[in-house]
Amino acid sequence: MLGVEGLTVRYGAHTALEDATVRFAPGSFSAVIGPNGAGKSTLLKTVVGLSAPAAGRVTFGPGMGAQSDVAYVPQQQTLDWGFPVTVWDVAMMGRTGRVGWLRWPGRGDRAQVADALRQTGVYELRGRHIGALSGGQRQRVLLARMLARDARVLLLDEPLTGVDAATQEQLMELLRAQADAGRAVVMVTHDLEQASRWCDHLVLVNRRVIADGTPAEVYTPRNIEATFSSSHLGHTHAEA
Numbered sequence: 001m002l003g004v005e006g007l008t009v010r011y012g013a014h015t016a017l018e019d020a021t022v023r024f025a026p027g028s029f030s031a032v033i034g035p036n037g038a039g040k041s042t043l044l045k046t047v048v049g050l051s052a053p054a055a056g057r058v059t060f061g062p063g064m065g066a067q068s069d070v071a072y073v074p075q076q077q078t079l080d081w082g083f084p085v086t087v088w089d090v091a092m093m094g095r096t097g098r099v100g101w102l103r104w105p106g107r108g109d110r111a112q113v114a115d116a117l118r119q120t121g122v123y124e125l126r127g128r129h130i131g132a133l134s135g136g137q138r139q140r141v142l143l144a145r146m147l148a149r150d151a152r153v154l155l156l157d158e159p160l161t162g163v164d165a166a167t168q169e170q171l172m173e174l175l176r177a178q179a180d181a182g183r184a185v186v187m188v189t190h191d192l193e194q195a196s197r198w199c200d201h202l203v204l205v206n207r208r209v210i211a212d213g214t215p216a217e218v219y220t221p222r223n224i225e226a227t228f229s230s231s232h233l234g235h236t237h238a239e240a
């Protein structure tokens, strides 16, 4: 449904991602794992068109309207939480891309937003200013916006960061259910244990794709060493 082929992304002289080829299938929950600066966020950003590839391409399955079928949840800390909007407003932004700016949201949109807020457990907070939320509540609101979008591909950048263990469990269950319902779910994470437990597809990245397959295939000492070893990090930093 969604893939990248021979993808290379550069920021000036620095190569963040080199010759990456990966496919993400419908009904599959994928984790993209690697050390800091490995190019994980860059991979998601390129898929949604926020970074431009120097080489290679992003491919969408037949019948997909490219980026409009993708919901993207950026890293929480990259967003401005002082922006004067409520929890409800943020979740409704998930619909805005669908209904267009010139049309008011209809009853169907409002029902979808309410449902998304209930699923993520923040419906009671819907009138609250987003600046007054905890880290875990903010993450739930971002997920509600993603669900409201009703997209076929869900991309999430470190959704477990700043979230307590019980909430992590709920978020993983929710994402697993989205994959089981036929969506392609892709999550960037540092948490190998959670990824191996919940995901059926792991992609280890350190500037290049180091390994790609089921947890049983990918989660080996050799692959972990190759992905997280200091020599790789040193190499990455030397180029930075």
Ligand SMILES: Nc1ncnc2c1ncn2[C@@H]1O[C@H](COP(=O)(O)OP(=O)(O)OP(=O)(O)O)[C@@H](O)[C@H]1O
Binding pocket: 011, 012, 014, 015, 016, 034, 035, 036, 037, 038, 039, 040, 041, 042, 043, 240
């Ligand atoms: N806009 C940018 N301009 C210049 N360099 C960038 C930019 N965005 C990312 N980089 C660099 O590209 C490399 C990959 O960054 P990226 O954010 O994709 O890594 P990551 O794997 O998501 O890291 P982290 O786990 O720390 O979030 C890093 O060395 C980073 O400093």
